[in-house]
Each structure stands twice: as C-alpha cells, then as structure tokens.
Amino acid sequence: MVFLFYMLSAIMIICALLVVFSKNPINNVIYLILCFLAMAGHYILLNAQFLAVVHVIVYTGAIMVLFLFVIMLLNLNKAIILRKSTVTRVSAVITGGIFFLVLLAATRQTFEIHAKYPFASDFGLVSGIGKVLFNEFLLPFEMSSILFISAMVGAMMFGKKDV
Amino acid sequence: MVALISSIAWLVPAFPLLGFLITGLAKNRLKNNQAGIIASTLVSFSFITALFLFFSLRSSGQDSVTVTLFNWISAGDLNIPFAFLIDHLSITMMLIVTGVGALIHIYSIGYMHDDERVSSFFAQMNLFTFSMLLLVMGANYLILFIGWEGVGFCSYLLIGFWFKNPAFNYAARKAFVMNRIGDLGFILGIILVFFTFKSVSFTEIFSQAGALQAGAPMITLITILLLVGAVGKSAQIPLYTWLPDAMAGPTPVSALIHAATMVTAGIYMIARSSILYNLAPITLNIMIGLGLATAIFAAVIGLRQNDIKKVLAYSTVSQLGYMFLALGLGAYSSAVFHLTTHAFFKALLFLGAGSIIHAMGGEQDIRKMGGLRKKMPITYLTFLAATLAISGIPPFSGFFSKDLILTKAFENNPLLYILALGGALITCFYMFRLLYLVFFGSQRLSSAHPHESPRVMTIPLIILSVLSVFGGFLNIPELFGGKSDLGEFLHSAITSKVTEELSSSTEIGLIISSLALLGLIILMAYRTYVKRAVLPAADSESLSLFGKVVANKFYIDEVYTLLLEKPFGFLSDFFFNTIEKAVLDPAVDGIGTATSRLGNLVRKLQAGNMSFYLFAMVGGILLFIIFILIV
Amino acid sequence: MKDISSAIQLIPLENYVFLSVALFSIGMMGVLFRRNTIAILMCLELMFNSVNLLLTAFSAYHSDPAGQVFVFFIMIVAAAEVAVGLSIIVMMKRNVDSVDINLLNRLKW
Numbered sequence: 001m002v003f004l005f006y007m008l009s010a011i012m013i014i015c016a017l018l019v020v021f022s023k024n025p026i027n028n029v030i031y032l033i034l035c036f037l038a039m040a041g042h043y044i045l046l047n048a049q050f051l052a053v054v055h056v057i058v059y060t061g062a063i064m065v066l067f068l069f070v071i072m073l074l075n076l077n078k079a080i081i082l083r084k085s086t087v088t089r090v091s092a093v094i095t096g097g098i099f100f101l102v103l104l105a106a107t108r109q110t111f112e113i114h115a116k117y118p119f120a121s122d123f124g125l126v127s128g129i130g131k132v133l134f135n136e137f138l139l140p141f142e143m144s145s146i147l148f149i150s151a152m153v154g155a156m157m158f159g160k161k162d163v
Numbered sequence: 164m165v166a167l168i169s170s171i172a173w174l175v176p177a178f179p180l181l182g183f184l185i186t187g188l189a190k191n192r193l194k195n196n197q198a199g200i201i202a203s204t205l206v207s208f209s210f211i212t213a214l215f216l217f218f219s220l221r222s223s224g225q226d227s228v229t230v231t232l233f234n235w236i237s238a239g240d241l242n243i244p245f246a247f248l249i250d251h252l253s254i255t256m257m258l259i260v261t262g263v264g265a266l267i268h269i270y271s272i273g274y275m276h277d278d279e280r281v282s283s284f285f286a287q288m289n290l291f292t293f294s295m296l297l298l299v300m301g302a303n304y305l306i307l308f309i310g311w312e313g314v315g316f317c318s319y320l321l322i323g324f325w326f327k328n329p330a331f332n333y334a335a336r337k338a339f340v341m342n343r344i345g346d347l348g349f350i351l352g353i354i355l356v357f358f359t360f361k362s363v364s365f366t367e368i369f370s371q372a373g374a375l376q377a378g379a380p381m382i383t384l385i386t387i388l389l390l391v392g393a394v395g396k397s398a399q400i401p402l403y404t405w406l407p408d409a410m411a412g413p414t415p416v417s418a419l420i421h422a423a424t425m426v427t428a429g430i431y432m433i434a435r436s437s438i439l440y441n442l443a444p445i446t447l448n449i450m451i452g453l454g455l456a457t458a459i460f461a462a463v464i465g466l467r468q469n470d471i472k473k474v475l476a477y478s479t480v481s482q483l484g485y486m487f488l489a490l491g492l493g494a495y496s497s498a499v500f501h502l503t504t505h506a507f508f509k510a511l512l513f514l515g516a517g518s519i520i521h522a523m524g525g526e527q528d529i530r531k532m533g534g535l536r537k538k539m540p541i542t543y544l545t546f547l548a549a550t551l552a553i554s555g556i557p558p559f560s561g562f563f564s565k566d567l568i569l570t571k572a573f574e575n576n577p578l579l580y581i582l583a584l585g586g587a588l589i590t591c592f593y594m595f596r597l598l599y600l601v602f603f604g605s606q607r608l609s610s611a612h613p614h615e616s617p618r619v620m621t622i623p624l625i626i627l628s629v630l631s632v633f634g635g636f637l638n639i640p641e642l643f644g645g646k647s648d649l650g651e652f653l654h655s656a657i658t659s660k661v662t663e664e665l666s667s668s669t670e671i672g673l674i675i676s677s678l679a680l681l682g683l684i685i686l687m688a689y690r691t692y693v694k695r696a697v698l699p700a701a702d703s704e705s706l707s708l709f710g711k712v713v714a715n716k717f718y719i720d721e722v723y724t725l726l727l728e729k730p731f732g733f734l735s736d737f738f739f740n741t742i743e744k745a746v747l748d749p750a751v752d753g754i755g756t757a758t759s760r761l762g763n764l765v766r767k768l769q770a771g772n773m774s775f776y777l778f779a780m781v782g783g784i785l786l787f788i789i790f791i792l793i794v
Numbered sequence: 795m796k797d798i799s800s801a802i803q804l805i806p807l808e809n810y811v812f813l814s815v816a817l818f819s820i821g822m823m824g825v826l827f828r829r830n831t832i833a834i835l836m837c838l839e840l841m842f843n844s845v846n847l848l849l850t851a852f853s854a855y856h857s858d859p860a861g862q863v864f865v866f867f868i869m870i871v872a873a874a875e876v877a878v879g880l881s882i883i884v885m886m887k888r889n890v891d892s893v894d895i896n897l898l899n900r901l902k903w
Contacts, residue, residue, distance in 0.1 A: 005805050009813050016817055016840055020824035025832055032836050039843055045805075046854040048862055055846075058869050063839065063876050070880045071832060074887045084774065084829050084896075095781055096823025102788050103815045109792060123859040132859045133866070144870045151874035158881035161888070771899035777826055 005045060011038040023083075025071045033064050048124040164223035168216055172230040172247050175216065175257060176296040178209040182289035190282030199272035202285035206268050206292055210261035217254050226250060226655035229302050229366065236305075240361060248302035248365055252656035255499065255649075256299035256431055259506045263422055264292045266623040270514050271415040273620035274521060278413075284324060288419065291317035295424040299431055303364040304353045307432065311349065311396065314425050315342040321420070322412040331411035341405035345395015345429075352388030359385065369438045377442045386439055386446040393429030399487055400457045403480050404720055410472040414517030417472060421479045422510035427502050430486045434495040437657045447491050451575075454487025455582055460717070462589040466596075467714040469699050470527050471516050474597050478553065479509060481590055485568050488583060493660025494571040496650040500638050501564035503649070507634045508552040508561060511627040515546040518620055519601060522613040529597060530699055534606040538613040541621045543602050545628040550598045552631040554591035554681060560634035566674060567640065573673060574665060584677055588684050595688035603693045642667055810851035817844035831886065831893045835879050842872050 015035035019028050036059045043052035083089070123129070133141055182205035186198045193201070220228065227250030235245040247253075268288060275281050294317055298310025316339075323335030353363060359381055360368045375382055393399075398406035406426065410417055420426060433440060433450075440446060458481045465477035482505050489498035520527055522539060536543045552559035555566065565587060573580035606613070615621070638649035650659075665673075691697050712718065768775075817840060824837030846865045853861025883893055890897050 002804050005809065009809075012813070013816055013820070016820040016824075019833075019836055019840060020820060020827055025830060028833055028836055032839065035840070036843065039847060042847060043850060046850050048850050048854060048865075051850060051862055051865055054866065054869065058873060059839070059843075063873060066876060066880060067832065067836065070884060074884065074893070076830075076832065076893065084827070088774065089827055091778070092823055092826035095778065095785075095826055096819050099781065099785060099822055100815060100819035102785055102792070103819065104812065106788055106792055107811050107815065123857065124854070124862065128859055129862055129866070132863050136860070137863050137867075140867060144867065147870065147874055151877050155877045155881040158878070158885045773895050773898045774826070774829075781822060781826065 001045070004041070008038045008041045008045070011035070012042075025076050026068070029064055029067050029071065032067075033060050036060050036064070046124070050124060050126045050129045164219050165225060165228055168219050168223065168228045168249055169230040171212060172216060172228075172249055172300070173232060174212045175209050175261070176293050176300065178205040178212070179289045179293040179296065181205055183286050183293060186282050186289060187286035190286060193282050196272050196276060198282040198285045199268070199275070202289050203265060203268040203272060205289065206261060206265040209292070209296070210258070210265045213254065213257040213261050216249060217258060220249060220251070220254060227366075231302075241357070243303060243305050243363060245306065246302035246364075247300040247306075249300070250656045251652050251654075252431075252434060252499065253299050255503065255653065256427075257296060259427075259503055260292065260295050260299060260424055263506050263510045263627075264295075264419060264424065266626055267415050267418050267422075267510060267514065268292075270418075270517070270620050270623040271413075273617045274415055274517055275413060280324075284321075284413070287317055287320045287324070288416070291321065291419060291424060295428070298428055302366070303362075304356060305363050307435075308349065308353060311392070311428060311432075312346065314428060315339065315346065315396075318342070318409065318420055318425055321416040322409045324412050324416065328411075334405075334408040334411035338405040338409050341402050342395050345392045345402055348388045348391025348395070349393075352385055352392060355381070355385045355388060365435065372438050372442065375442055378444055379442070382439060383443045383445050386436070386443040387449070389432065389436060389439075390446055390450065393433050394453065395429075396432075397426050397429030397483050397487070398457075398480050399429075399453050399483065400460060401719075403457060403461065404716075404723065406480055407473055407476040407716070410470070410476050414472065414513060414520060417476070418510045418513035418517070421476070421513060422506045426479065426483055427506065430483070430490065430498055430502050433490050434499050434657055437495045437659070440490070440495075441493065441658060441660060447493060450487050450491030451579070452491075454484045454489075454491055455579065455586070456484070457481065458484030458488060458586040459582060459589070460484075462586045462593070463713055464716050465593045466589065467699070467710065468593075469530055471519065471529050471532075471597065471601065472513075472527055474529070474593060475509070475512050475516060478512075478590060478594065481586060482509070482553070484586070485565065485583070488579075489568045489571060492568075492571045492575055494568065495657040495659050496653040497564070497567045497571060497659075499653060499657070500649050501568060503637065504552065504560035504564040504631070504634045507627055508549040508559075508631040511545055511549040511624065511631050512553065514620070514624055514627065515542050515549060518542045518616040518624065519546075519613075521616055521620070523608065524612075526608060529600045531608040532601045532606075533604040534602070535613055536602040539615045541615060541624065545621075545624040546598065546602070548628040549631050550594045552634075554594055554685070555587055555677075556681065557678070558632075558635060560631050560636075563635035563638060563640070566677075567638070569677070570665060570670060570673065573669075580673070584680070587677070588680055591681050591684045592688055595685050596692055599688060599692035600699075604696055642670055807851060807855050810848060814844040814848040814851075817841075817847070829894055829896060831883050831895050831898075832880075834895060835876070835883070838879075839872065839876070842868060 012035050015031045015038065018031040019035065022028055022031065036055065040052045040056050040060075043049070043055060084092075123132075182202045185205075186193065186202055190198065227248060229246055229248050231244045231246040233245050234242075236243040268285070271284070271288065275284055278284060291314065294310045294313025296310070298307055298314060301307040301310060319335050319339040322338050323332050325331050326335075356368060357363050360371050362368055362371075372382075395402045406421075409420055412420070461477045461480035461484060465474050465481065468474045468477060482501070486498045486501050486505070489495070489501060518539065519532065519535065519542060522535070522542075523532060526532070548559065552561035555562045557563075569580055569583055569587070572583045638647055640647055715721075768779075821837045821839075821841035821844065824840065825834050828834050828837065846868055849861045849865050849868075853859065853865075886898070887893055
C-alpha cells in the first residue's frame, strides 16, 4: 500500500509537470486527465470512495471534456507556438521552486501534524457524506444551485455574439 | 422673579439674531421697507424684553442673576458655560444698546430707503446689535470675547458697506486691523486671567480677586493687557485712527458704532473688571494719562475738520477720552453715566448729521452748508439740544455727566481738572462752530435744495433729543438735591474707588467758573462764525504751521505709515522677491518634478501586462509568507 | 475495505502535505510559465485539486466528514468557474482571434 501511494504520487507529479511543459493543448488535457485519475486513486486510498467517484465523473468526465471540446472548437489543436520569453520562463520556474520551498518551510514550522487513530471507516461512503451534507450543510448545498444557475447564465451571456 | 428672568433673558439677543437670519436669508424676497420694518420691530422687541428684565430685576431684590443656557466648553480644568450675567451694569448697557439701537434702526428705514442692498444693511445691523448684546450680557470673558469679535467683524462689514468705493474698503480694513491689535492684547489678557484664577467667569474671578494684594505684578499685567484691548476697541491713543476713518460707512452705522455699541465695549469691559483695576494703581495712572491725552488731542484735531462727520468722529474720540479719564480715576460709575448720556446725544448728533447730509444730497462739507435753520427746523432744534448737551450746559444731560468727571479730576489733582476743562472748552468751541456753520448764515451751495427729512427719521431724532435733554436727571448729584440714582444702582456691579468728597462750596465755585468759560467760548464762536461769517480756509489755501499740522490730524496716519507700514512692506517685499523666489518656489517645483519623474518610472510597471501582474501577485504572497515566518 | 483503511496508517500525513504543496507549486509555476490562456486555466485546476487532496487527507486522518463535504463544494465551484472561464476564452478568441494572455493588456485602463 505504501508502494501504491508513492507510485500514484509519482504519476501525479510527472503528469502535472508535463501539463505545464508540453506544448500541444490536446496533450495538456490528456496529461491532466491522467493526473486526475491518479488523484482518484489517492481518494480511494484515503477511504473517500464517494469523492473518488464524483471526482472522476465531474473532472475527468465533464470538465476535461469541456476543455477538449473548447480546444477543438477553437481549432487550437495544432501546436501554436505561444511561448513566453526565456527570461520569463526561467523566472517562472525559479518562482515556483521558491514557492515550493517557502510553503514547505511554512508547513513544517507552523504546526505539527497529529493523526487521530483509529480511523472511522464508514464516513467516506455515500451514506456518511450524505448525512453530513443534508444535515449540517443543507443550506450551502441548496445555495450552490443558485451559483450554478448564475454561472450558466454568465456563460451564455459571454457566449452570445452581440451583447 | 429670578426664574422668570432666567427663562426670558435669552430672548434679548435672540430677537436681533432672528432679525439677522430673516433679513439676511430672505434678502432677495423682501421689498421696499420690509427688511427695515422687520429689523426695527425685532430690535424694539428686544428693548421691551430688556425693560421687562430691568423691572423684574428691581422687584426681585437681587443684585445679579446668572443665566446658564448650556455647557459650552468642558475640557479638564477648563469649564465654560454659555451663560449670561444679568446685573445692574449689564442691564443698563442692554437698555442703551437696544434702546438707542432700535431708534437708529427706525431712522435707517428712512435713511437707507433707496439703497439697493438695504436688506443686507439691516441684516448686518441686526448682527451688530446681537454681537453687542452678547458682549454686554456674557457671564465670562470668553462670551464677552465672542461679542467683542462679532462687533469688530460687523463693523468691518458696515464700514465697508459701500464696498464699491476703494477708499471705503480701505477704511473698513483699517478699522479691522486696528481692532485686531487691541484684540491680541485682550486675548492675552484672558489667557492670563485663566492662568491666574483658573476660571474666566466674572463672579468667580472677582470673588477670588479680593484675596490678591494690590499692585501685584500679575494683576498689573492682566489689567494692562485688557487695557490694550479696550484702547483698540474704544479708540484711544495710539489706536484711535480707525474711528474717524470709520465715517466711510452709512451715517446710521456711524451712529451705532459711536453711540450705542462698539466703542463703548472697551469702557464696559473695564467697568466690568473694576475689581481687578482697583488692584492695579499703575494701570489706572496709565489710563488717566491716555484718557486725558486723547480727550485734548482729539478735540484739537476736531477744531480744524471740515467734514461734518469727521468733526463728530473726533468729538467721539475726545468724549471716550473723558470716559477713560473717569475710569482711570476709579470713578467707574461716572464713566458709565457719561457713556449713557453720550450714547443719547452722540446718536442724536449723528442722526441729525445724517438728516442734514440726506437733505443736502450727500454733501458732507460744512463749508458748503449754512442757513439750514429755517429749512430744517426739527433737525435744527434737536441738533441744538445735542450740541448743548455735549458742551455741558446745564441742565442738559452732558452737564451732569461731564461735571461729575471733572469734579473727580479735581479731587485727584487740580491740574487734571484744568486740562480736562480745557478739553471741554475746545469741545464746546468746535461743536458750536459746527452748529453755526451748518445752520446759520446763508446757504452757500446753490445747487442743493434742503428739505426737512421724513417723519420716520425725525421721530427718532425727537425721542433722542428728549433723552439728551433729560438724560442727566438719571443721576442728579447730591449737590442739586438728587441721590445719584444711577451711581447707586450700579453700585452692586461696580466697585468704584472711594475718594474724598469736595465741599459743596468748592464744587459750586468750579461749576460756576466753568460755566462762565463755556459761555465765553460760545460767544466767541458766535462772533467768529455768525457775526463775521468767517469761513474755514479752503483746502488749497496755505495755513500757518500749527493750523496745517492740526488740519492734517498731526500727521499721525503718516507717522504710522512711516514707522510700521513701510518696514513691514519692505520685509514683505524681501520675503516675496528673495526668499520666495530663491527658496520656496524651487522647493515646491522640485517636489512637483520629482513626483512626476517618479511617476514616469513607476508608470512602466502598470503596462497592463497580465503575466507581469501574476508575477507581482505571487511575489507579494511569497513576501507575505516569508514575513510571517520570520516575525 | 478494512484493508485499505488500515493501509493508510502506514503512510504519514506529512507525505500528503508535501505532495499537495508540490502540486500547488507546479500549478503556480504553470500559471506563470504558459502563455496559452487555456493552459493557464488547466494549471488553475491543478491547484484546486492539490487543495482538494489535502482537505481529503486531513478529513480522513481526523475522522471528520466535513472536510470531504468541503471538497465537494470546491468541485461545485470549480465546475462553475470552468464554465465561465471557458466561455470567456471563447469570447476572447472571437474578439482578438487569439488565446494569448499577453494580448489581454487592457487592465491598465
């Protein structure tokens, strides 16, 4: 199991790097999908089966397909050379690296991580999440429908030609 | 009774304030005489309220009532309520201010009827009356100071009322600046008072002052500083030059400034602070000197003036000098008595002069008048009454008040008496010169068609002349079987110095000799200006040296210009041409150019480049986290 | 099932923190690195998901389902965000005929 964790992590990081560095948008999307699938594996490892399923459905099934769809629609699949200047790219990499180090330092310094043992085993399932979602978080859940409607209206507004 | 007094006292200043608000705010809607009628009515209401207060106070049996309206300033030790002090002194002043003020307001309806800014005029007059009432009613130095400044400001507005004439504007500015010099002393005096007594309220200060030693340096300093304020306001040497120039305003304004309000403020303030002044013999001696010098000096200048209002102005300065003399002698109630009678006859003189100027179509030069006696009988008779009063002919009011001051002077020092009497004789001479030149002889300006003024102007004249004639009976001395009523009345509010009484035979001798001299002077004036019909020299004619000096008012204005204005102007020039151009301008410009250059540099950061913004954002977050980590 | 839940006890929580910090930094680097707006949007998704992963890990280790509910809500927000973001990109393509972020330089006004 520990091996599984390291393997999934390696896949995720490699795919994420490829998302950043590969030039073709289609390839970007494919790598991102791979990354997300590995993420779903992590969810299962963490005993969050419901999230794993929703993650695959929403991200891989809906969002990434939407990305692909837009790329195809806008005819961006041929590798257009859109690169920033070398200086910018190098500084971006350096900034990312510094950011990583600083965040690591911050997490190490600011708190100690204590895990609670033993784990409850059933809350990651649909029934466990559902109970919490429809009791404590009922109002935010219903409010999110409004968010969706406004996002939908907004997307349509942007999509119209003559506004 | 006391409760009644406290509940209606605020009405006295409230009426003129209301009048100011109405006539000031609605000045474009008021037509013809409406503004004047409103203003006069409200000031009359104020007078009636003051009368009512007077009788209430008498029947209440109390000497003074403090009316606290609200707590005004409260900070640490400093606790100043907005309060009015109604006592015998302030009620006397209130009656003078509102009474004479109301008559002047009514007169102004006629005098100003064809001025285009008549509503503004009445608004400013009402504000003036309001400020003066605040001044005399205030229960502490700070409220007195509000009124003090308000009066100064309104006088600026009113003197410069015809502001289209630059000379009038200059006169208004001069009055303001001169007053400012006095005000500086006054402010410092108030600060020192607070510093010494930890209070500015009259009652508290005066109750504490009894414990102080006479002639203490602190009290001398305080009284001298307050005196500087009074000298500025009441036009004494060396700050008197604004008053003659204040003639630039409309004549009713001159009457208001000279008779009822403004110049009396200094006298009132010193009389109010009599307890402090009694402790400062040095200041009292200074006041005697100042008062006497001003009285004689101004009277001498008055001899050679040819503008009817200027003559009256110098006579005011001179009479104020007498009041200062009385104050300096410690005879505060005599000063207030002279102030009262002076308010009557000087208001009458100014209003009469206004009537004459009105009739002559704006002409103010007495050399061009003459023979008005037949044309304007009412004005003539009232003017004559006022002239007799100011000259001190019994039984007119001026006689009693001036005689009281002269007697006090004699008690102090016979030399003072002789000098003061000399001033009085000069006063008598130039007043009769004025009277004879204006009303006797033949009319010298053929183009004018003098006529008697309308009734709205003559009725105040008649009322004031009655007051001028009989005003002296308020305070008949014991010599004539009276009881010095006003002096006794004021006794509770003013602590006069007790001096040795003269024997009645000496007093009668003094009066008779002075009367004989006065008669001689009147005869002399009559012979010169009526019998021989001597006209004062025209401006172009050459005069003897002394005459020239007097006609030019001893060149005091020129001396001030040379001593103060020129060096100051030079200093200003230096700062403007050298310091400003060499130091200030480059500094200011430098700041400007530096800012715009920096802006030019920083501008490049704001190119609208999204990716740069992203970098900046990430950098900011990074710095923020690092900062938190380190700190 | 028991197998899996007992398995995570072998992995310290720190490892999940490092993993998500790494993913977040990569996403951030991508945002700075790329010029293509669609790729930038994808990098944003990557950052979202690193946060999701961390939330889930804490939720599991603390036996608190609220963390997973938050992940659920973040997914909702992400879905809405992507819908709007992509439509903005479509509009941008239509207007300036490019998806280059350097062309979006109107922010200075």
